[in-house]
Amino acid sequence: MKQKNSLSTKRRLAQILAILRKHHLAKGIDPVKFRMILEDLGPTFVKIGQIMASRQDMFSQRYCRELVKLRDNVASMSIETVKSVIKNEYHQKLSDVFLEFDEIPLGSASIAQVHKATLKDGRHIVVKVQRPDIYEMMERDISLIRKAVKILKLNDVLGSVVDLNIVLDEFWHTAKEEMDFLNEAHYARKFAYLHQDIQYIEAPLIIDEYSTSKVLVMEYIDGFEIDDRIHLMEAGYDLREIAAKLAENYIKQIVDDGFFHADPHPGNLRVRDGKIVWIDFGMMGILNRADKDLMKDAVLAIGQNDTQKLVDVILTLGEHDNRIDYALFYDNIETFMKHYVTVDLTDINLGDVVQEIFVIAHKHRISMPKGVSMLARGLVTIESTVMLIDPHISIIEIAANHVANHLSCHLDYQKELTNAIKNLYSASQNMLHIPAQLSDVMRMIMKGRLKVNLDMMESSVPMNAINHMVNKLVVGIVSAGLLMASSLLCTTQMTPKVFGIPALGFIGYMTAVGLGIWLLLTVLKERKQKK
Template sequence: MARKNSSNNNTRFLQIVSILRKYKVNEGLDPVKLRNILEELGPTFVKIGQILSNRQDIFSERYCRELMKLRSNVKPMPIETVRKVLEEAYHKPWDEVFTSFDEEPLGAASIAQVHAATLPTGESVVVKVQRPGIYETMERDVKLLRRAARVMNLSDAVSSVVDLDMVIDEFWETAKEEMDFTIEAVFAQRFKQAYKDCKFIDAPIIYTDYSTKYVLVMEYVDGLEINNHMALEQAGYDCKEIADKLAYNYITQIIDKGFFHADPHSGNLRIRNHQIVWIDFGMMGTLDAKEREVMREVVKAVGTKDVLTITDCILTLGNCQKEIDYMQLMWEIEQFMLQYVDQSFEEIDIAKMIQEVFAICHKYRIQLPKGVSMLARSMMTMEGTLMDLDPQCNIMKIAMTHKDSWRTVSTKDVLEKGVKKGARITMKTMDLPVQTSDLLRLAERGRLKLNLNVMGSAEPIAKVDRMVNRLIVCILIAALLIGSSLLCMTNMEPRILGIPAIGFLGFMIAFAMSIWLFVKMLFLHRRNKMF
């Protein structure tokens, strides 16, 4: 069995390498080439592309746009395979679990497929069944991709486009979460609990007694699709009102809960009994308190056109993959903000703004946290969903109208923050004498060090370093010439051409070093003239 698995792995590895060579990955990538490679490599890699299409801070906009075209063209599982997965999950025949089970799937994807069914208690449900062996298949493909990347030195070849190791790591972490249906069940229950008192928001019931890591059973939502405007109007719904309520709810997900639906397209929303019902919680985003506070600061800074604060917020949130020229980054953000100087919040195109911020982050290799990146992409999706419902709707306008916490906080919040800041200031003030004493003691002993990182200074320092090296070589040549000349005045044996051998050797070394230095300087001069 182990020999068979090894043979299968080797065959798959050779297949991956041959496809990469077919598209000449070592010669570089472009968006279409990358999409074609992922499609030909199969479902695991299509999933990688779909996940990465949401990370415009990692990929440029044109790559993300191309990767959005990826579709999981997978065949539905045979009903016999579905039956086997269910019986392994429940340890009994499937017809003892469900009184009816629709053999025709509602949908099929690379990880799972969905069927309609009925529980013995009479509830209509949706059953999400994971493909057997998908975890092992994806794990194998990830390992083989890492191996192929080392063999073909892909990290260097695609470094100008993306950090390959980081891409593989992020995909695998995300995929593992998606393949554990207990996580999705917890997300759905958490969301439903968070909005249990909201009259116009709902989520499906999760039947935990029937759900496992590989099978998820949830309430069947038979409402109207949110993009079916004709049906909504015939049922007496107002699309403008739905758009307003949906935008308001999404703002509360971000600001109040820090727990938001990361894929808010129309297919994941239904209207039922005058409620907006969110479905499919496989992709949820989270923001911690610090990230939410920084996001508030960003929005306030956009409103006041405060370039310095926007720059600082981006650097606070992001992980810089290279040294940043702070002044250059601030200048670019200032140029970006100039187009919004005369615009009110209601006029701001949030999707366009996010695209431009992503482009700046990508240029400066600033990688945003996963939650923030998911939020940015989901807000763009939400903007499209809202515009489809009501072309006049604007998520920023709704935020300002319905949720003033973007710009202000309550008196209680102000007092709490003031007390906390006062306590921190008091503690730091008490520490100042001790810290000052420690600094003076270190200075007295000559052990005080100051570390400076001067941005943009690498090239000047490198030039000084080269000048010092050439100066040292010149000194060595002079020392060899003087020393060899002095040796020529002695009667030291043996001799070469009448010169003491050691002196002759010194002349030769000095001559060789002089030629080397001359060629080096001539080459450098010519190269500088070219630029």
């Protein structure tokens, strides 16, 4: 068995090398060629590319935009393969479990494919069937990539831009979660529980007794695709209402629940019986309480044009090993904020805002944690989905209103407030934030992420002048030390002697005098040059 796996690995390595030669990798690479290589390399590499596309804080914007085009266009499994997987999981033949089973899949992706079916009791369902040996195949590919990174020393080349091991670790963690369908079942139930009080949001019911780690069975959702504008309007739906409710719900998932759908494209959304139904919970983003609060602060910072608040949020959230040029980073964020200060919230494209923030973070080598990078991708995707339904809806305006209403039930943020009340509120908010800020500082210290940045670029004293001053100070201290030491030596009867003085003390005296004269001449020379 071990030999078989070894041969399989060798064949896969040969296949990878052949694909790289086909694309003439030695002649250089560009975003389009890179995407095509990943598509040819197969499911593992497509998944890695999709993760890279969401990491604008790690990769250049050109590559991220191109990698967004990656899709899981994978050839479907044969019905014999599907029957084999179901038999292995249920220990029964497919016909013994289902009354009807549509052999043509509804969709086929790199990890699984979905079929419509009917249970023996007449319930209409969908069956998500995992590809056999997909775990072993992806594990083998990851192992090969890690070896290539080590042999080619790619991290030495790309270390200042990205740590490839971080990308591979994130991919493998996400892939393993996605390949255990019991995780998806748990996420679907949790999502339904968090939205049980919202009348216009639904999730498909999971059929637990038929669900395993490799086969997931859930309620079949009919209705309309959420971007099917024509049929929705014919059925009497208000497109603007659907778009507004979808956007409001997604913001609620982020800032209230900290548990959000990470892939909100139109294919994962339906409209049925006046409700928006979310489906496919394979990829869900999770934010802890501190990160949720920081997301609220980020939305308010953009809405209130508060540069300092946004800088604090990014530095608290971000992970960075190198020293940050705080002044330049602040200037970049301030320039970003000034670009939007005169723009009405309804005219701001959230995707552009997210992209710009991540580009700035990438420039300063600040990488975001997994949950935040998934959030960035989700926000860009949900905005494009909402725009397909109603292009006049502003997600950032909805987000700002949601956060403002959430944070203040009794405070009025309207322009009618007097400047005095605004200032009082601002001061009180700053005081209330002190414990939270101290908590953030302590958390950063515990994680080893706290960095103190001293900016001397605006100082009137150049760094070379400071160095020169320190050198003179050191010479003065050494000269004084030699003088005192020599004086002590002169009180002894140490031999040999020069002019009746111990020789060592005499040498110390002369060295101290020489250093003192040099220091005096240097000071006089500098004073003369200034005049």
